Amino acid sequence: MKVGVLALQGAVAEHIRSIERAGAEGVAVKLPEQLSELDGLIIPGGESTTIGKLMRKYGFIEAIRAFAAQGHPVFGTCAGLIVMAKEIEGGEEPHLALMDIQVSRNAFGRQRESFETDLDVKGLTQPLRAVFIRAPLITAVGDQVDVLSTYKEEIVTARQGHLLVSSFHPELTDDCSLHAYFLEMIKSKAGAV
Numbered sequence: 001m002k003v004g005v006l007a008l009q010g011a012v013a014e015h016i017r018s019i020e021r022a023g024a025e026g027v028a029v030k031l032p033e034q035l036s037e038l039d040g041l042i043i044p045g046g047e048s049t050t051i052g053k054l055m056r057k058y059g060f061i062e063a064i065r066a067f068a069a070q071g072h073p074v075f076g077t078c079a080g081l082i083v084m085a086k087e088i089e090g091g092e093e094p095h096l097a098l099m100d101i102q103v104s105r106n107a108f109g110r111q112r113e114s115f116e117t118d119l120d121v122k123g124l125t126q127p128l129r130a131v132f133i134r135a136p137l138i139t140a141v142g143d144q145v146d147v148l149s150t151y152k153e154e155i156v157t158a159r160q161g162h163l164l165v166s167s168f169h170p171e172l173t174d175d176c177s178l179h180a181y182f183l184e185m186i187k188s189k190a191g192a193v
């Protein structure tokens, strides 16, 4: 099984390491043509406006939308979550507009820039160590979206069929269980459209 990590900006090497720990092959994706050889795609954290601009520049918007429309699982973490959302608070244009969620960028901003916590995530057997860095929050979800975890009653992990998002960075610890969960989504192709 081959999982790509969009390598335009952000935490690419760490995601590849976590995918490999979880038992699949991880590849850095720099060109849209590479998607045809992948079983799933991770969109990493970084800065969503920059990632969105680079995605437009290199033709990734249509390519990733087509990849997801074929039923291939896509996992967005932090800025990756923001670029997958159908709605970004504050009137910003959405990027991929794949998932029926509304997000608020830098939602922890003023209180705490970055922090770590243990989260209970639906579908995982052990609490997950989650690293939040200028993280977004999911402020509303559509009917098809399953909330997998919350932090202080705010939604921080969610799934819609073959689409998965987390507000935090699951690739910055040695715990690869959320990557393993994503690999299971690929294996079962649940929610394929």
Ligand code: GLN
Binding pocket: 044, 045, 046, 047, 048, 049, 077, 078, 079, 080, 082, 105, 106, 133, 134, 135, 136
């Ligand atoms: N704050 C960033 C944004 O709005 C996301 C931060 C991250 O990916 N760690 O794009």
